[in-house]
Amino acid sequence: MFFSRKSSxxxxxxxxAVDYLSNYFVVDKDEVLPWCAENQGTITVTFPFVNQSQWPFIEAGLTxxxxxxxxxxxxxxxxxxxxxxxTxxxxxxxxxIIAVASGKGGVGKSTTSINLAFALMQEGARVGILDADIYGPSVPIMLGNTGERPATADNKHMQPLQAHGMVANSIxxxxxxxxxxxxxxxxxxxxLSQIINETLWPVLDYLIVDMPPGTGDIQLTMAQQVPLTAAVVVTTPQDLAIADAQKGIAMFNKVNIPVLGLVENMSFYQCTECGHKDYVFAKDGGNLLAERYNLPLLGALPLDVRIREHAGSGEPLLVSEPDSPLSDVYRExxxxxxxxxxTTVPVAADQGRNIKGDPIAFNPLTDS
Ligand SMILES: Nc1ncnc2c1ncn2[C@@H]1O[C@H](COP(=O)(O)OP(=O)(O)OP(=O)(O)O)[C@@H](O)[C@H]1O
Structure with missing residues (x-):
């Protein structure tokens, strides 16, 4: 029998199961209850978020x-x-649609976008990436397909490019x-509106949008034009970048787009020989900003030469080194x-009405 709220x-x-999961994720039992169903001695947990890499641990703990x-x-x-x-x-x-934004250029927004997209895919989501960075589109370089162009059958709609199980389009x-x-x-x-609306996207759980850096009129208008579900703000720890990140948070607040949290990039340098961490720019900048705005710090990425090398090589880090500790940090x-x-953005009322099925052949790695 499935448990329903009506039964006693x-x-x-x-x-x-509810007690265990509520403890594990630190969320109310009421919130966990709809994830769980029991049928003939089997408990099925349907997570409304991706976390496939954690299933073996959850299984062991729950058992x-x-x-x-x-x-x-x-x-x-x-x-x-x-x-x-x-809205x-x-x-x-x-x-x-999740916007990845930064108050200023060069903080690692594009690198974070692409690695976030692949990490979401590896955790079990269908993911696409849209490069809206008109000042320096880098998704084609990071995916290694700069020479390719989206195909069109009717001169009105574009087929997104596909690389490593991900669909992508870019200015x-x-x-x-x-x-x-x-x-x-x-x-x-x-x-931006055109490229989003005229691309034949397959069914996607998340479309990651790499926004142009900054918080001027262009970024504000872009944020208003597109049905963004939420935003993530990338910063580096030093004072100036943090001040710019504040402007980024304020921009999304102005247009009522929830900011899910902050990502601190180039947080520290870890010596490959002895493991010692050096806080090259400043320590805890992202943490302080997160506290001030009551936002979670979603991740803290080290300054690491492999992150830069993979970003420039067309072979994303998570694709070529999925088992490395760095890839783990991105998956986290x-x-x-x-x-x-x-857990923080209300569910859309007309759930599923816009989901029509794949208009192109698409075999995301998650379906295998
Ligand atoms: N954690 C990191 N460790 C080492 N290098 C990094 C890291 N993050 C980003 N980089 C490198 O820093 C440079 C800038 O990164 P990226 O292009 O992602 O920044 P951005 O904020 O998107 O820049 P832009 O303002 O041009 O859009 C790139 O050469 C990238 O490879």
């Missing part, structure tokens, strides 16, 4: 919790990502860099982003 009391099995109560059950885990509420009508096939595939860099606000935001950040979205 959850079974002992279900109660044990132990059940054993401690002299209970046993089959356990099964699934993911089902909901669409978060937006504008959603884009066909896209459940959530860089469409317009020479020197042309886009001189666009003024209206043209830039029109281009991706789980935090997905968790924050699921």
């Amino acid at each position: 009391k959850p079974s002992a099995l279900l109660q044990c 132990e919790a059940l054993n401690n109560k002299n209970l046993s059950a089959g356990l099964s885990f699934k993911t089902s990502i909901h669409s978060g509420q937006t 504008k009508p959603p884009v066909t096939n896209i459940r959530n 860089g595939y469409l317009v020479p860099a020197e042309d886009a860099a001189i666009w003024r606000g209206p043209m830039a935001s029109k281009a 950040m991706a789980r935090a982003v997905s968790f924050e979205l699921a």
Whole structure:
């Protein structure tokens, strides 16, 4: 029997699962209850966020919790990502659009975007990336397909490019860099709306949008034009970048787009020989800003030559070194982003109405 809120009391099995998961994720039991169902001695947990890499640990912990109560059950885990509420009508096939922004250039926004996208995919989501950085589109370089162009069958819609199980589109595939860099606000935001709406996206849980750096009119208009579900702000620890990140947070607040949290990039340098951490720029800048704005610090990435090398090589770090500790840090950040979205952004009322099915052949790695 499935447990429903109407029945008098959850079974002992279900109660044990709810208690365990509520402790594990530090969320109210009421919130966890809808994730859990019991059917003929099997508990199925359907997470509204991605965390596939953690399932073996959760399974082991939950089995132990059940054993401690002299209970046993089959356990099964699934993911089902909901669409978060937006102020504008959603884009066909896209459940959530997440902007990755920074107050100033060069803090690692594009590197964070691409690695976040692959990390979300490895944790079990269908993901796309859209490079809206008109001043320096770098997604084509990071995916290693600078020479490619999106195909079109009707001259109205573009097929996104595919690389390493990810769909992507970029201003860089469409317009020479020197042309886009001189666009003024209206043209830039029109281009962003067009590229989002005229791309034949397959069904995606998350579309990551690499925004142009800064918090001027162009970025503000772009944030208003697109049905963003939420934003993530990237900063480096030093004072100046932090001051700029504050402007980024304020910009999204102004247009009522929830900021899920901060990512501190180049937080520290870790010696490859002895493991000692040097806080090259400043220590705890991201933490202090997160505290001030009551936002979570979603991740803290080291200054590491491998991050730079992979960003420039066309082979993303998470694809070529999925088992490295650095990739783990990105996956931890991706789980935090997905968790924050699921637990803090209200679910869209017309859930699923914009999901029409894949218009192109798409085999994300998650479906294998
Ligand atoms: N954690 C890191 N460790 C080492 N190098 C990094 C790290 N993050 C980013 N970089 C490097 O720093 C440079 C700037 O990064 P990136 O292009 O991602 O920044 P950005 O904020 O998107 O810049 P822009 O303002 O041009 O859009 C790149 O050469 C990138 O490879």
